[in-house]
Amino acid sequence: VPAAPRETIERPSASAIERAKKKLTDRLGEHRVLVDPEVLEPYSRDYSHGGRFMPDIVVRADSADDVQAVFEIAREGRVWVTPRGLGSGKSGGALPIHGGIVLSMERMSRIKEIDAADMLTVVEPGVITQDMMNAVEKEGLFYPPDPNSLTMCSIGGNVACNAGGPRALKYGVTRAYVLGVEVVLPTGQKMRLGRRTIKGVTGYDVAGIIVGSEGTLGVITEITCRLVPRPIAVETALVSFASLDAASVALTKVLGAGIVPRTLELLDHQALDAVRKKTPGRFPEGAGALIILETDGASKERAFEELERAASVCLEHGALDVLVAQDEVQRQRIWEPRRVLSVTLTESAPKKMSEDIVVPRSKIPEMLRRTQRIADRHRVRVATYGHAGDGNLHVNVLYDASSEDRAERAVAEVMEATVALGGTISGEHGIGLCKREFIALEQPAPLIALQKQLKAVFDPEGILNPGKIFPSRGVRE
Numbered sequence: 001v002p003a004a005p006r007e008t009i010e011r012p013s014a015s016a017i018e019r020a021k022k023k024l025t026d027r028l029g030e031h032r033v034l035v036d037p038e039v040l041e042p043y044s045r046d047y048s049h050g051g052r053f054m055p056d057i058v059v060r061a062d063s064a065d066d067v068q069a070v071f072e073i074a075r076e077g078r079v080w081v082t083p084r085g086l087g088s089g090k091s092g093g094a095l096p097i098h099g100g101i102v103l104s105m106e107r108m109s110r111i112k113e114i115d116a117a118d119m120l121t122v123v124e125p126g127v128i129t130q131d132m133m134n135a136v137e138k139e140g141l142f143y144p145p146d147p148n149s150l151t152m153c154s155i156g157g158n159v160a161c162n163a164g165g166p167r168a169l170k171y172g173v174t175r176a177y178v179l180g181v182e183v184v185l186p187t188g189q190k191m192r193l194g195r196r197t198i199k200g201v202t203g204y205d206v207a208g209i210i211v212g213s214e215g216t217l218g219v220i221t222e223i224t225c226r227l228v229p230r231p232i233a234v235e236t237a238l239v240s241f242a243s244l245d246a247a248s249v250a251l252t253k254v255l256g257a258g259i260v261p262r263t264l265e266l267l268d269h270q271a272l273d274a275v276r277k278k279t280p281g282r283f284p285e286g287a288g289a290l291i292i293l294e295t296d297g298a299s300k301e302r303a304f305e306e307l308e309r310a311a312s313v314c315l316e317h318g319a320l321d322v323l324v325a326q327d328e329v330q331r332q333r334i335w336e337p338r339r340v341l342s343v344t345l346t347e348s349a350p351k352k353m354s355e356d357i358v359v360p361r362s363k364i365p366e367m368l369r370r371t372q373r374i375a376d377r378h379r380v381r382v383a384t385y386g387h388a389g390d391g392n393l394h395v396n397v398l399y400d401a402s403s404e405d406r407a408e409r410a411v412a413e414v415m416e417a418t419v420a421l422g423g424t425i426s427g428e429h430g431i432g433l434c435k436r437e438f439i440a441l442e443q444p445a446p447l448i449a450l451q452k453q454l455k456a457v458f459d460p461e462g463i464l465n466p467g468k469i470f471p472s473r474g475v476r477e
């Protein structure tokens with residue numbers, strides 16, 4: 001079958017950009033419309049390996065009305081619009097790859113309501129995730145999804161990517177907490193989707209389609225999130241193993257014993273070496289892999305009892321050592337290197353490609369073995385860590401300019417191995433730009449075509465975030 005033709009999307013013409021700049025400035029004021037290349041530069045990149053793409057204009061929206069105005073002007077001039085939260089994305093979803101307008105939601109950062117009786121919060125999309133968590137915790141409530149980027153990402157970005165995090169093992173991902181959203185569609189229509197109630201099945205789950213749509217169907221301007229009671233006690237332990245194989249077997253045994261900790265985070269020896277360099281002395285010598293084990297509950301006794309049971313299973317299955325945090329300071333000392341691990345690895349090699357595959361839990365040991373064989377075959381370094389309790393592994397290929405081709409082949413083979421083991425190519429970062437050429441490994445052509453039709457319903461003129469999720473060459477059936 002001959003390859004499908006590559007899609008052609010041109011940058012908007014210079015005259016279309018000039019007209020859009022003038023209209024946007026007239027309508028929204030100069031302070032919301034940025035055009036100075038120096039000021040635009042940070043909006044040309046995110047935390048992915050997708051590259052740098054300069055936008056022509058950045059609009060910092062203050063309201064859903066501003067978003068509507070942007071779409072109206074963008075449609076008139078056929079200027080692309082790329083929504084952006086705080087730019088911590090790891091799949092290039094917020095990169096304006098064909099120029100045009102970056103629509104930044106960073107200023108829409110109000111927490112509008114925290115309703116303790118109905119256990120929900122209503123927020124604007126630009127709220128920093130950690131700020132929202134802190135605000136609801138003050139009211140005795142809890143928002144569980146905790147991407148490790150929680151100080152540098154927005155709740156709108158989390159909803160757009162259906163973000164996960166360490167605690168997803170026990171509590172589920174962002175989707176489980178989104179009751180409703182307000183969106184502005186590229187047609188300019190503003191809509192409320194979903195509800196304020198815990199249950200509700202009226203009509204199709206259109207709010208559910210927006211969750212995880214990676215800024216390709218509409219711009220989220222408000223979110224209603226379900227909350228749960230704040231756990232009273234949390235217990236954290238660092239469990240060390242001689243090898244990654246031993247650690248990955250132990251974590252499946254913990255879950256097999258019917259224990260559901262709130263986190264089971266895995267670090268392999270490459271990841272461990274990187275954090276050791278930053279924080280010498282913090283991790284046990286001789287360890288070839290680590291698990292961060294955390295439990296929570298309605299009392300200290302219950303949380304501790306669960307931690308003890310899980311730790312015993314680990315010790316029965318080869319753990320070398322279990323260090324239990326005695327207080328909050330020690331807890332943070334265990335977590336802090338994990339939270340910054342992605343950035344630490346970026347600093348540890350000239351280049352990094354970071355994947356977030358998921359395999360069925362029982363296949364984790366086999367996936368790790370296959371990954372190592374792929375790395376050896378292509379002579380690249382691979383550091384693996386992640387939310388292994390739910391099968392989500394961050395496979396980081398570390399390389400330099402001279403090994404770019406080999407690194408790309410290694411990534412492609414990791415994706416193939418993932419799908420062959422019954423897994424999925426993205427657990428939480430999304431497909432965006434970086435993984436779009438791999439989606440056809442996992443999904444058949446008719447399913448990709450169906451999703452493109454859905455995109456066309458939301459965005460008939462194709463002006464929102466073009467060039468994302470779907471393969472650049474299209475897919476032949």
Ligand SMILES: Cc1cc2nc3c(=O)[nH]c(=O)nc-3n(C[C@H](O)[C@H](O)[C@H](O)COP(=O)(O)OP(=O)(O)OC[C@H]3O[C@@H](n4cnc5c(N)ncnc54)[C@H](O)[C@@H]3O)c2cc1C
Nearest residue numbers: 085086087088089093148154156157160163164215220428
């Ligand atoms: C150190 C580090 C650790 C990380 N750990 C995790 C983790 O544990 N779990 C996890 O899931 N992710 C993790 N990430 C990835 C990233 O933080 C998440 O994908 C996050 O949800 C992105 O939020 P953001 O506000 O930065 O969005 P951006 O990067 O700005 O945008 C991401 C995508 O969302 C779209 N978007 C943003 N806001 C809106 C909106 N209001 N309406 C419509 N579309 C929108 C954009 O178009 C883009 O496609 C990590 C990243 C880093 C750098």
